[in-house]
Amino acid sequence: MKADYKKYTLYFKFEAGTSRGVLTQKDTYFIRIWDENNPSCVGVGEANVLKGLSIDDREDFEEQLQKIIQKIENQTLSRYDLRHLPAIAFAYETAQKDLQNGGKRIIFPTKFVEGLHQIPINGLIWMGKPDFMLTQIKDKIEKGFNCLKMKIGAIEFQQELDILKFIRKEFSDKDLILRVDANGAFQASEALAKLNQLAEFNVHSIEQPIAPKQWEAMHELCEKSPVPIALDEELIGVFSHTEKLELLQKIKPTYIILKPALLGGFASCEEWISIAEKLQIGWWVTSALESNIGLNAIAQWTSSLPYCGHQGLGTGQLYHNNIESPLHIEAGFLSYQAQKSWQMNF
Numbered sequence: 001m002k003a004d005y006k007k008y009t010l011y012f013k014f015e016a017g018t019s020r021g022v023l024t025q026k027d028t029y030f031i032r033i034w035d036e037n038n039p040s041c042v043g044v045g046e047a048n049v050l051k052g053l054s055i056d057d058r059e060d061f062e063e064q065l066q067k068i069i070q071k072i073e074n075q076t077l078s079r080y081d082l083r084h085l086p087a088i089a090f091a092y093e094t095a096q097k098d099l100q101n102g103g104k105r106i107i108f109p110t111k112f113v114e115g116l117h118q119i120p121i122n123g124l125i126w127m128g129k130p131d132f133m134l135t136q137i138k139d140k141i142e143k144g145f146n147c148l149k150m151k152i153g154a155i156e157f158q159q160e161l162d163i164l165k166f167i168r169k170e171f172s173d174k175d176l177i178l179r180v181d182a183n184g185a186f187q188a189s190e191a192l193a194k195l196n197q198l199a200e201f202n203v204h205s206i207e208q209p210i211a212p213k214q215w216e217a218m219h220e221l222c223e224k225s226p227v228p229i230a231l232d233e234e235l236i237g238v239f240s241h242t243e244k245l246e247l248l249q250k251i252k253p254t255y256i257i258l259k260p261a262l263l264g265g266f267a268s269c270e271e272w273i274s275i276a277e278k279l280q281i282g283w284w285v286t287s288a289l290e291s292n293i294g295l296n297a298i299a300q301w302t303s304s305l306p307y308c309g310h311q312g313l314g315t316g317q318l319y320h321n322n323i324e325s326p327l328h329i330e331a332g333f334l335s336y337q338a339q340k341s342w343q344m345n346f
Helices: 061-074 086-100 130-142 157-170 188-199 215-224 241-251 266-278 292-303
Strands: 002-018 021-034 042-048 123-125 147-151 177-181 205-207 229-231 255-258 282-285 327-330 333-336
Touching: 002 061, 021 061, 021 086, 042 086, 042 292, 061 086, 086 266, 086 292, 123 130, 130 147, 130 157, 147 157, 157 177, 157 188, 188 215, 215 229, 215 241, 241 266, 255 266, 266 282, 282 292, 292 327, 292 333
Parallel strands: 123 147, 147 177, 177 205, 205 229, 229 255, 255 282
Antiparallel strands: 002 021, 021 042, 327 333
């Protein structure tokens, strides 16, 4: 077995605002694996690291990645080696499945890949000045999205409420589903008051209203909030079955958000799903600013699951220099146009 990796810098089409700052570019890493007796068949996976968020956001990341590459070639890699490197675990799991399926970026052979199934997705509204956010909203609605997710927490809260009010004047909750994502921006002491205000606009859910690792405060919010709460960053760094069960039993959210690159790949996410469903907790899948390599893998995996509702898989159009792929977004659905080919320069 042979393996290598390539660093690749993605450039945003606009300044993408979050509560943690503004993004203009991000680095990602592609892992390739192949049998030296058949070098034309190559499996590719993406190790996607988010600054300040991923567990594997560390100064020696490339050193760790090179160690994993060596273990792959020496066939000494174990699950333990990847336990605290979730982005690399996701990339390796993807590359393995790709190689097993012929090195054609087919990770999960489903009807989605055959072009016979589409995935409903939410339109993502990035933070910025009110005019910029309103422009995004109008654009997404004109393109046929009936579910929007709005990033909040970076501008004045009243301005965000005004934007929601504007949307609801035009579209009722029967016509348009509204999700919001605070990325942990609210202080625990003020969160419930803000959630009560958000409830006036029939918000479907809010992702991570307060910063993670505040289990008592989050549990209390989940009990009292008129807006259903979804855990996102709270799940990062929680690896064992026992830890996952303890977290969900303690906090008791309405939903959890699954991001394979941050949570350690598909098998880890499927364990989260199994635990959540036993506790009657809902879930959906979201990409985490991957290129189309990672997004493709996540979309194919999602299509293999018995999901319901809109998924967060609309990030493929963010970059000037994304990898050309068969992925296609139209009228609020993500599809795979099998007649199109992948254009990869590495």
